[in-house]
Amino acid sequence: MDLSSINPAVLAASLMVAATPIMLAGIGELISEKSGVLNLGVEGMMITGAVSGFAVAVMTGNPALGFIAAVFAGMALALVFGVITQVLLANHVATGLALTLFGLGLSALIGQGYVGVNPPRTAKLEIPLLADIPVLGRALFGHDLIVYLSILLIAAVWAFLKFTRAGLILRAVGENHDAAHALGYRVVRVRLMAIAFGGACAGLGGAYLSLVRVPQWTEGMTAGAGWIALALVVFAAWRPWRLLVGAYLFGGIVVLQLNLQAADVRIPVHYLAMSPYLITILVLVIISSDRSRAALNAPGSLNRTFHAAQ
Template identity: 70%
Template sequence: MLGDINPAVLIASLMVASVPIILAAIGELVVEKAGVLNLGVEGMMIMGAICGFVTAVATGNPYLGFLGGAVGAAALSLVFGFLTQFMLSNQVATGLALTLFGQGLSSLIGQGYNGVKPPLTGTVPLGPLADIPVLGRILFDHDWVVYFSVASIAAVWAVLKYTRVGLILRAVGESHDAAHALGYKVIRIRILAIMFGGAMAGIGGAYVSLIRVPQWTDGITAGAGWIALAIVVFASWKPWRVLLGAYLFGGITVLQLNLQAAGAAIPAHYLSMAPYLITILVLVVMSSGKGRASLNAPAALGQNFHASR
């Protein structure tokens, strides 16, 4: 049975399937690195999906659509930023409320857009490269967002590791009091991180409504935002592992559907649980190591900051 599945195609499919969760997860990773836990990813994604869709339909330009998705979701994330950073509200509760609000608002904006077909986004023309056997199908036959998603991981990785911006961001996430004492504007940095997270989730959502489906229907993101949250944890806040995690989560779904199509009988529900259980296992292995440092979780994650002096 397994012999009937072409691995090149399987890999190519899972790369496409993982794009929305990669984008949302890498955005959330930056947010969490700054010490903020925003559980509203699903709400931001679906806002991105509708804002991107509306923009693309209105302008006829899919690229502007992605921009619109990023802006719309970033605007929504600003609500979260304002509440948690200025009004010092609890991040867990605010994030959950953000998802509720985003789902409602997106559906309101989307009324009248059912059955509309958005302008199409083509694959990036890489000419003869796409014709290379196996590799061509895996690497050189995708739309630009697929490349963008991988590039964004590389960029986040490089920025966090090598730049001053990354250093400051991590400092804020580790100890806001220390960062504040060093003269960094904790609140401002966190707000910017939250907006970045929103924008990336928005692009991820727009990918669903503009390329994956492509159409607007209520609830179109169907829980992808929650998976993105799980992947950040799986990745233990390391950018490249986000890619691995997203391919694992996306891959299991794609694989089980492919196995079915190839005629294999598989227990779909139990297989679908596997990535979550693996993530828990990874968490346990990491945290049972040498204390907090090996866990790599930002120490100030989920705590609000108020400069008392």
């Protein structure tokens, strides 16, 4: 095996880029699930964010405005889900799946005029001094703002859930909505906010695909990234830092296998390609093998409809 032709710094840099969309979508979904809402519409929100961000970036010539538009587009779609599941009390799973299908169709419609258009490029934010460190500089400190933002977001979510009162309320709502309601917390309002945050993150992740990673608009371009983000949340056992590790692991496997192939290293491509899913199944088996441990991890009221008795 000749691995000398693979530059580890470049590999690490492309790993971070590959992991960013699923990490953003994953951290949003984590908050949503922590509040007790399983939103299977991540894929739909991501691709709507991808097309809205792309369209606005092209129209204004400013990628930053594109990212902001993507955040709002993802949030808008998430709130459709929120109203249907929280106010109209529809089934989460069915509504989430419908949201994915709706998002894919809507994005194709919005994107019709944007096929074959070149988006303005997002500037790389080379951190002074740090970016000049050999190897590490190129691997870690030569990225665009969104990559750093995604890591900051993980830290912020971790701190929010662990140290803030609002985070505690969110977790309470997710663990036992009846108890939280009895304590006087507004379950539906908390959940709507969590859902909106989930949509905003998914939209941002989608825009990262269409504006940075690929950079172009193509129908169906998320190609399953939303589902990987969902698997990622389970893999992370609803913990922010573990989600970061998982995203880099999942993204890393993809990038690593492509680079190994390009370097003529013979590897079993199929197995590497399916490994994120295998690992997720494995984690699911492990956390559900022990009742007490499962109860510790998964939010108690996940995927249960809340209806306050009058």
